[in-house]
Amino acid sequence: MTVESSAARKPRRTAAGKAGTAGDTTGAAGTKRTTRSTAGKGTDPELVQLLTPEGKRVKNAEYDAYVAGITPDELRGLYRDMVLTRRFDAEATALQRQGELGLWASLLGQEAAQIGSGRATREDDYVFPTYREHGVAWCRGVDPTNLLGMFRGVNNGGWDPNSNNFHLYTIVIGSQTLHATGYAMGIAKDGADSAVIAYFGDGASSQGDVAESFTFSAVYNAPVVFFCQNNQWAISEPTERQTRVPLYQRAQGYGFPGVRVDGNDVLACLAVTKWALERARNGEGPTLVEAYTYRMGAHTTSDDPSRYRGDEERLAWEAKDPILRLRRYLEASNHTDEGFFAELEAESETLGRRVREAVRAMPDPDHFAIFENAYADGHALVDEERAQFAAYQASFAEEGGH
Amino acid sequence: MAEKMAMAKAINESLRRALDADPKVLVMGEDVGKLGGVFRVTDGLQKDFGESRVIDTPLAESGIVGTAIGLALRGYRPVVEIQFDGFVFPAYDQIVTQLAKMHARSLGKVKLPVVVRIPYGGGIGAVEHHSESPEALFAHVAGLKVVSPSNSSDAYWMMQQAIQSDDPIIYFEPKRRYWDKAEVDPEAIPAPLHKARVVREGTDLTLAAYGPMVKLCHEAADAAAEEGKSLEVLDLRSVSPLDFDAVQASVEKTRRLVVVHEAPVFFGSGAEIAARITERCFYHLEAPVLRVGGYHAPYPPARLEEEYLPDLDRVLDAVDRSLAY
Numbered sequence: 041m042t043v044e045s046s047a048a049r050k051p052r053r054t055a056a057g058k059a060g061t062a063g064d065t066t067g068a069a070g071t072k073r074t075t076r077s078t079a080g081k082g083t084d085p086e087l088v089q090l091l092t093p094e095g096k097r098v099k100n101a102e103y104d105a106y107v108a109g110i111t112p113d114e115l116r117g118l119y120r121d122m123v124l125t126r127r128f129d130a131e132a133t134a135l136q137r138q139g140e141l142g143l144w145a146s147l148l149g150q151e152a153a154q155i156g157s158g159r160a161t162r163e164d165d166y167v168f169p170t171y172r173e174h175g176v177a178w179c180r181g182v183d184p185t186n187l188l189g190m191f192r193g194v195n196n197g198g199w200d201p202n203s204n205n206f207h208l209y210t211i212v213i214g215s216q217t218l219h220a221t222g223y224a225m226g227i228a229k230d231g232a233d234s235a236v237i238a239y240f241g242d243g244a245s246s247q248g249d250v251a252e253s254f255t256f257s258a259v260y261n262a263p264v265v266f267f268c269q270n271n272q273w274a275i276s277e278p279t280e281r282q283t284r285v286p287l288y289q290r291a292q293g294y295g296f297p298g299v300r301v302d303g304n305d306v307l308a309c310l311a312v313t314k315w316a317l318e319r320a321r322n323g324e325g326p327t328l329v330e331a332y333t334y335r336m337g338a339h340t341t342s343d344d345p346s347r348y349r350g351d352e353e354r355l356a357w358e359a360k361d362p363i364l365r366l367r368r369y370l371e372a373s374n375h376t377d378e379g380f381f382a383e384l385e386a387e388s389e390t391l392g393r394r395v396r397e398a399v400r401a402m403p404d405p406d407h408f409a410i411f412e413n414a415y416a417d418g419h420a421l422v423d424e425e426r427a428q429f430a431a432y433q434a435s436f437a438e439e440g441g442h
Numbered sequence: 443m444a445e446k447m448a449m450a451k452a453i454n455e456s457l458r459r460a461l462d463a464d465p466k467v468l469v470m471g472e473d474v475g476k477l478g479g480v481f482r483v484t485d486g487l488q489k490d491f492g493e494s495r496v497i498d499t500p501l502a503e504s505g506i507v508g509t510a511i512g513l514a515l516r517g518y519r520p521v522v523e524i525q526f527d528g529f530v531f532p533a534y535d536q537i538v539t540q541l542a543k544m545h546a547r548s549l550g551k552v553k554l555p556v557v558v559r560i561p562y563g564g565g566i567g568a569v570e571h572h573s574e575s576p577e578a579l580f581a582h583v584a585g586l587k588v589v590s591p592s593n594s595s596d597a598y599w600m601m602q603q604a605i606q607s608d609d610p611i612i613y614f615e616p617k618r619r620y621w622d623k624a625e626v627d628p629e630a631i632p633a634p635l636h637k638a639r640v641v642r643e644g645t646d647l648t649l650a651a652y653g654p655m656v657k658l659c660h661e662a663a664d665a666a667a668e669e670g671k672s673l674e675v676l677d678l679r680s681v682s683p684l685d686f687d688a689v690q691a692s693v694e695k696t697r698r699l700v701v702v703h704e705a706p707v708f709f710g711s712g713a714e715i716a717a718r719i720t721e722r723c724f725y726h727l728e729a730p731v732l733r734v735g736g737y738h739a740p741y742p743p744a745r746l747e748e749e750y751l752p753d754l755d756r757v758l759d760a761v762d763r764s765l766a767y
Contacts, residue, residue: 225509421684
């Protein structure tokens with residue numbers, strides 16, 4: 041995979057490509073940051089930000105290079121990605137409320153973190169998500185309706201991970217960071233220049249597997265980017281219940297750089313992730329990116345945030361809305377007109393309708409799916425139980441159906 | 443050409459053959475490289491195949507299995523070593539929730555050909571967490587296969603087959619048999635991985651065992667023969683899937699069954715065998731299926747393990763009880 045495919049996707053890579061030509065800047069920037077981050081500058085969070093909540097572009101000496109060549113068209117693309125992802129998410133939430141989905145984990149508020157980082161990946165990179173990365177899935181080209189099967193209860197996965205290099209959602213918190221690390225170790229063994237990105241949340245940072253993935257990736261210099269979306273809440277537990285130091289500083293103890301980026305700033309997320317992925321490709325090992333963001337909705341549709349947090353907090357974060365921020369910037373830069381927004385609105389509605397119809401049309405799985413794929417090479421007990429099950433099912437037909 | 447070798451050496455030779463045959467095969471674990479493993483099972487492999495094929499890992503079992511999953515997703519075939527049975531539990535989550543399930547969750551798109559080697563069982567005078575037999579905990583989990591060789595030849599061939607399997611396989615090595623020697627023929631045509639084998643013919647009662655207890659059952663059959671009893675010994679070889687057809691065939695002949703394993707009897711593999719054989723052979727059985735194994739107690743300190751582990755007398759006592767029905 042893919043010299044050709046990455047070349048084919050050149051437009052999306054323009055920004056990083058330019059930074060690459062400045063090239064040595066890339067390396068130099070990387071090195072500089074390593075020094076800074078691992079040295080740790082006290083506990084004050086340093087938030088990498090390229091767009092203020094008011095939509096003003098601010099300069100950043102270290103990361104501007106990674107989005108320097110971004111075109112208005114690409115900026116509109118990021119906006120479109122965020123809007124459509126939010127629309128999809130809202131539709132899924134509504135479908136859960138209507139009883140069409142058993143559960144939904146909303147990404148509301150985290151669109152910039154996911155679209156920015158997702159668009160930073162190359163086709164031959166591999167993504168290991170948790171269960172909330174609907175925006176990253178979108179960037180990887182996974183049809184959003186595929187994400188809904190497990191929430192509707194018709195399967196436990198629903199897509200071929202290798203079709204888009206987007207692994208299945210992982211429910212057990214933090215497990216996938218080790219899979220990502222192992223996969224990255226494999227890339228290094230293969231001598232490929234692909235990279236891996238592993239998503240997890242602030243809650244997962246407490247898990248042993250995440251710590252072990254930091255250890256393994258550092259020891260083997262694995263080309264993996266750990267992308268932690270610190271959305272402030274692990275169900276009802278605030279980040280202070282997971283850590284007493286800013287999360288990005290964790291990396292220091294493992295010997296690789298950690299960066300905190302404004303997770304509601306899609307440009308900053310794009311730039312920082314591109315930088316981290318390039319480090320990985322250049323053989324410089326893992327990076328921890330902490331996207332400082334906010335889960336505006338509930339943990340899942342089963343959750344009730346009103347029991348553990350007040351409205352003021354949410355209102356404060358709504359003022360930093362990632363979509364609004366980019367819209368302000370686009371408008372101030374004269375990159376859009378009313379036609380753009382109207383077309384996008386229509387596209388959103390089409391997407392919502394498509395998702396709704398697709399969910400309702402999802403057939404229940406065949407009864408025998410219980411036994412399918414339990415094993416790759418078969419298992420005598422499974423064969424025996426499948427036969428018993430078949431006989432049992434057939435008995436209803438013989439009796440004329442119950 | 444057949445050669446007599448200790449079981450540890452047979453596994454070493456088997457790993458060597460697999461590493462040689464397929465560049466995607468990797469050996470990973472704590473101390474498996476320079477040291478050759480605490481039991482020297484991987485002795486010399488890193489020297490011959492290099493650090494990128496035979497990988498000394500950080501001391502983190504979940505990390506070992508979790509990264510092996512990632513490597514398998516990338517197309518590698520990792521053989522990981524858990525240093526001792528009692529240390530597998532930090533990795534249990536990765537094995538049960540990830541390794542076992544990913545093939546099914548991906549609707550068959552993902553295969554995880556990972557072998558998890560676990561030296562297991564007691565009888566070597568070790569400290570706690572170094573002598574346990576947790577095979578039933580793994581056999582209970584759909585998606586995993588569980589095997590345990592009892593001799594050098596099986597150890598050699600079952601490892602070849604485990605590595606070639608596209609399913610994750612938990613490969614329990616009976617550590618107290620590591621130094622027992624037997625013939626290994628690298629040119630042989632091996633028996634299927636999950637088939638049991640009658641290793642001693644008999645007519646009065648069947649002793650079914652796997653791994654470390656097969657040898658004990660042989661000894662019990664020898665002792666019983668002196669008393670004029672003819673015991674059949676069945677080496678199950680695979681705990682999941684378990685070859686119930688072979689057990690049934692033997693029981694239909696002998697009409698009596700005693701299952702012997704080191705693990706606690708309660709909810710153990712013997713319980714599963716007893717239940718299924720009772721279903722299959724109810725009218726053939728002259729006695730209830732009896733079990734000999736560990737107690738429902740933590741594995742005891744070394745000075746007490748001979749009391750805890752099945753021994754010749756406990757097996758023969760069960761034989762007598764069965765024959766008394």
